[in-house]
Amino acid sequence: MSQASSSSWTSFLSSITSFNGDLASLTAPPFILSPTSLVEFSQYWAEHPDLFVEASLLRADDNAGAPEIEAMALKRAISVTKWFISTLRSQYCLRNESMGSEKKPLNPFLGEVFVGKWDSPLVGETVLLSEQVSHHPAVTAYGIINASHNVSLQGYNGVKATISKASINVKQYGHGILQLDDLNESYLYTLPPLHIEGLISASPFVELEGTSYIQSSNGFIVQIDYSGRGYFSGKKHTFKARIYRDQLSSANKDNALVTISGQWSDKSYIAKGSATPSSKTDELFYDAMAVKPEQLQVKPLESQHPLESRRAWKKVADAIKKSDYDQIHQEKSIIENEQRDLRKKEQESGAKWQTRWFDNVDYAAEQKHDPFTNLTNLANLSIHNGPSGSAKSSKYDTGEAKHWRLNLDNWKQETEIKL
Numbered sequence: 236m237s238q239a240s241s242s243s244w245t246s247f248l249s250s251i252t253s254f255n256g257d258l259a260s261l262t263a264p265p266f267i268l269s270p271t272s273l274v275e276f277s278q279y280w281a282e283h284p285d286l287f288v289e290a291s292l293l294r295a296d297d298n299a300g301a302p303e304i305e306a307m308a309l310k311r312a313i314s315v316t317k318w319f320i321s322t323l324r325s326q327y328c329l330r331n332e333s334m335g336s337e338k339k340p341l342n343p344f345l346g347e348v349f350v351g352k353w354d355s356p357l358v359g360e361t362v363l364l365s366e367q368v369s370h371h372p373a374v375t376a377y378g379i380i381n382a383s384h385n386v387s388l389q390g391y392n393g394v395k396a397t398i399s400k401a402s403i404n405v406k407q408y409g410h411g412i413l414q415l416d417d418l419n420e421s422y423l424y425t426l427p428p429l430h431i432e433g434l435i436s437a438s439p440f441v442e443l444e445g446t447s448y449i450q451s452s453n454g455f456i457v458q459i460d461y462s463g464r465g466y467f468s469g470k471k472h473t474f475k476a477r478i479y480r481d482q483l484s485s486a487n488k489d490n491a492l493v494t495i496s497g498q499w500s501d502k503s504y505i506a507k508g509s510a511t512p513s514s515k516t517d518e519l520f521y522d523a524m525a526v527k528p529e530q531l532q533v534k535p536l537e538s539q540h541p542l543e544s545r546r547a548w549k550k551v552a553d554a555i556k557k558s559d560y561d562q563i564h565q566e567k568s569i570i571e572n573e574q575r576d577l578r579k580k581e582q583e584s585g586a587k588w589q590t591r592w593f594d595n596v597d598y599a600a601e602q603k604h605d606p607f608t609n610l611t612n613l614a615n616l617s618i619h620n621g622p623s624g625s626a627k628s629s630k631y632d633t634g635e636a637k638h639w640r641l642n643l644d645n646w647k648q649e650t651e652i653k654l
């Protein structure tokens with residue numbers, strides 16, 4: 236690092252000690268800025284379209300007996316776990332690979348969208364819709380649809396950060412739901428907490444921690460525990476996933492039907508039962524280095540709508556790539572002022588900004604049962620707006636219960652934004 240960069244990093248580090256929890260308010264030195272908006276991160280949920288639809292293909296024969304039906308259901312839970320693990324490398328390691336360290340992404344503006352598709356010869360078209368549904372706090376919602384297999388995913392996420400010692404600690408808010416319509420089956424997943432390591436040496440990277448869950452509508456629950464360097468394996472990006480028949484039996488590790496462990500950024504192994512699988516004797520579960528992510532297809536900038544992320548941020552992104560601090564600032568201010576004017580006009584006219592493809596549903600008032608209500612019940616998770624994965628009757632199991640839900644009709648009626 237140059238002397239100038241190193242001194243700006245030092246002042247950045249001292250600025251974060253007086254940090255208020257809003258990551259957008261951090262003024263980071265230009266070399267730590269990424270030219271990519273957070274609204275793009277939704278694409279990482281389906282960069283392996285074959286794994287995304289795999290579980291929907293694991294169906295027992297029509298004349299199968301109970302044991303075979305049960306075995307297939309467990310296979311699907313394992314497959315969904317593999318899909319989930321396969322998303323983590325891009326979600327959390329991509330910037331380190333492509334830019335040398337974790338970076339501060341662009342903070343999406345309200346109404347910013349990002350759309351695209353994967354055309355895989357084997358599994359057909361998978362469509363991505365991502366929309367910034369809230370700016371304060373920042374929330375991104377997404378829908379991912381593969382119509383040829385009747386598989387869809389919807390979810391949303393936001394973060395809250397705190398600073399401790401030499402790291403930034405981040406709690407995620409939100410969840411996702413994978414739906415396999417041919418099987419009438421759905422899976423709820425929660426989002427793990429994380430922290431940023433490597434701040435002192437100006438080479439930040441994400442480490443996952445704590446626990447996340449995958450709950451199936453057929454009862455199976457997967458508990459995934461994360462740790463990093465210096466914890467139980469000594470390696471970074473480590474996880475252990477245990478699959479149980481239901482939430483009740485997950486109280487005792489010995490009840491695990493299957494255990495998977497290893498590095499989510501690298502290799503992991505799988506074994507029956509509750510013993511930790513070994514790389515020497517057990518079957519390889521997933522090798523994140525061996526399977527290249529499939530690139531999402533996005534329209535060229537000229538044919539994008541002004542609300543589409545890459546078009547909207549083009550000038551800021553160019554300035555970041557040139558490390559031109561004044562220009563970054565200038566171009567960002569143009570967008571920020573536009574947004575401020577829009578909010579002012581909305582306030583004057585009393586017309587609130589309308590989200591495009593997602594509705595904010597109040598589940599405390601909602602009578603109708605949908606996958607979210609059913610799955611949180613099965614997993615014993617709170618429906619309230621606590622950190623992702625908060626349990627029922629925990630201290631977070633109170634307050635509002637508003638969650639973003641995909642409105643597919645709105646997408647079908649969409650005329651301005653095209654794939």
Ligand code: CLR
Binds near residue numbers: 263267327
């Ligand atoms: C967004 C939702 C994705 C998973 C994900 C991956 C990396 C996270 C990001 C989320 C939120 C913003 C984040 C980022 C890593 C670093 C960045 C926490 C959760 C913060 C804003 C940058 C801090 C600045 C340092 C790099 C100095 O599905």
